Amino acid sequence: MTREDEKTIACRCEDISVQEIKDAIHEGYADLQSLKRYVKFGLGPCQGKTCILLAAQILAREMGQTLDQIMTPTTRPPVDPVPIGFFVKGKEADDEK
Amino acid sequence: MRSRYDCVIVGGGISGLAIAYELAKRGYKDVAVLEECYLGSGSTGRCGSGIRAQFTGSDQIVLLREAEEMWSHLSEELGYDIHFKACGYLFLWDTPELVEQAKHNVEFQNKHGVMSRIVDRQEAKEICPSLNTDSFLAGQWYDKDGMAFPFDTVTGYAQAGRRLGVDILTTTDVFGVESTAAHTFTVHTTQGNIETKNVVNAAGPGSKAIAAMLGVDLPYRLDKHQIMATEPLEQFLGPMLVKNSLYYLQTHRGNVVGGTDTGDKNATDIDCTFEFLTKFAREATEIVPRLAGVKLMRQWAGYYVVSPDAHPVLGPIDQVPGFFQANGYSGHGFMMGPIVGRLLAEYIAKGKPSIDIEHYNFRRFARGELLTEKAVIG
Numbered sequence: 001m002t003r004e005d006e007k008t009i010a011c012r013c014e015d016i017s018v019q020e021i022k023d024a025i026h027e028g029y030a031d032l033q034s035l036k037r038y039v040k041f042g043l044g045p046c047q048g049k050t051c052i053l054l055a056a057q058i059l060a061r062e063m064g065q066t067l068d069q070i071m072t073p074t075t076r077p078p079v080d081p082v083p084i085g086f087f088v089k090g091k092e093a094d095d096e097k
Numbered sequence: 098m099r100s101r102y103d104c105v106i107v108g109g110g111i112s113g114l115a116i117a118y119e120l121a122k123r124g125y126k127d128v129a130v131l132e133e134c135y136l137g138s139g140s141t142g143r144c145g146s147g148i149r150a151q152f153t154g155s156d157q158i159v160l161l162r163e164a165e166e167m168w169s170h171l172s173e174e175l176g177y178d179i180h181f182k183a184c185g186y187l188f189l190w191d192t193p194e195l196v197e198q199a200k201h202n203v204e205f206q207n208k209h210g211v212m213s214r215i216v217d218r219q220e221a222k223e224i225c226p227s228l229n230t231d232s233f234l235a236g237q238w239y240d241k242d243g244m245a246f247p248f249d250t251v252t253g254y255a256q257a258g259r260r261l262g263v264d265i266l267t268t269t270d271v272f273g274v275e276s277t278a279a280h281t282f283t284v285h286t287t288q289g290n291i292e293t294k295n296v297v298n299a300a301g302p303g304s305k306a307i308a309a310m311l312g313v314d315l316p317y318r319l320d321k322h323q324i325m326a327t328e329p330l331e332q333f334l335g336p337m338l339v340k341n342s343l344y345y346l347q348t349h350r351g352n353v354v355g356g357t358d359t360g361d362k363n364a365t366d367i368d369c370t371f372e373f374l375t376k377f378a379r380e381a382t383e384i385v386p387r388l389a390g391v392k393l394m395r396q397w398a399g400y401y402v403v404s405p406d407a408h409p410v411l412g413p414i415d416q417v418p419g420f421f422q423a424n425g426y427s428g429h430g431f432m433m434g435p436i437v438g439r440l441l442a443e444y445i446a447k448g449k450p451s452i453d454i455e456h457y458n459f460r461r462f463a464r465g466e467l468l469t470e471k472a473v474i475g
Binding site for chain 1 (some may be wrong): 134267
């Protein structure tokens with residue numbers, strides 16, 4: 001454990017440090033899908049665009065794997081958060097543009 | 098993984114993990130759970146996280162009443178916070194006919210120990226201040242219904258099971274099951290073969306395929322159901338809201354999570370659609386207009402494994418001794434998890450469950466003894 005890992009935030013939306021991710025990996029959450037759901041990074045407004053790759057790199061390093069051996073989570077729509085009111089009009093909203 | 102167990106459970110969702118934990122708790126510890134992907138990766142992790150006893154059939158009412166009692170203590174039981182909260186379910190009825198039907202539902206539920214009641218618009222607004230009272234005539238309310246966090250529940254059961262000696266294996270796919278002459282089974286997995294006395298089929302959408310390996314034809318249909326989650330907000334909503342097939346709640350993390358039925362029966366994919374978002378947005382903002390300004394963060398989909406009478410199949414298969422079913426929940430598998438865990442463990446360890454669930458047996462389909470349930474949401 002280093003002070004640097006404790007101070008370094010990997011997931012800014014959920015305020016999760018590099019150390020918390022490393023700890024969970026060593027508790028046995030050693031695949032990215034379970035790790036994400038256990039630690040709960042990547043669930044905030046950016047939907048993991050900042051932290052998922054960082055977490056994948058940490059996991060690869062800790063487990064001695066390469067990045068392409070790591071199963072990454074599905075990216076879900078929308079790309080950026082959109083107010084629900086936008087969808088009330090449905091496709092009409094698009095046509096009005 | 099060993100090559101021999103007393104019991105092999107196929108499926109690492111809430112059903113399989115709860116059964117494993119309840120078996121181990123009863124001293125029946127020679128148990129393996131086999132999960133093809135990661136724990137909770139199937140229907141459990143995709144569910145709407147609601148827990149209710151407001152059903153219309155007496156069987157479901159009784160089981161869910163017992164389940165809610167278990168849910169309310171589950172964090173202490175498992176030694177892990179699964180974030181159960183009795184937020185209540187508020188059904189909104191918008192025609193005089195539906196209100197009349199709701200009065201009968203309430204009377205019937207009360208008779209079976211679920212003390213739901215009809216509330217007028219004013220009281221509904223007190224329960225949920227954000228409600229648009231023009232969007233319904235009356236509500237149906239039960240304050241012991243609630244929610245829990247699916248992945249934390251999976252983690253809680255898995256950790257507690259492992260502490261008691263259960264082997265839980267992920268990325269372990271079952272591609273064959275054979276019964277042997279000596280009334281045992283050989284389970285073929287991607288990690289090797291296992292000999293076992295009992296097999297539990299808790300494989301969710303995969304349960305039909307697992308049963309087929311032993312010549313059992315589970316009469317299920319897969320329907321696609323979609324869900325969305327908003328950005329996290331301060332707690333404002335209160336109860337789970339339900340109107341027709343629309344439902345949503347606010348989780349302990351602050352996200353509003355919910356869905357509505359898009360009619361995707363006999364689905365072969367769980368891709369999410371734009372049509373779902375427009376239907377959900379219209380229905381959701383009609384009952385809570387201020388949701389229009391809340392940002393939707395992600396959407397996903399999963400399967401309801403729907404049986405001919407919308408009730409699960411629970412218990413042994415007469416023709417294949419040692420082969421147990423815990424599947425076909427028709428959208429209610431998460432909320433039933435704790436009670437299914439207990440009853441199936443009692444079946445396997447003692448030969449008889451403490452609540453009579455014989456009428457949930459697979460044999461009801463051959464006998465034409467279907468159960469009834471009208472309240473399927475989402």
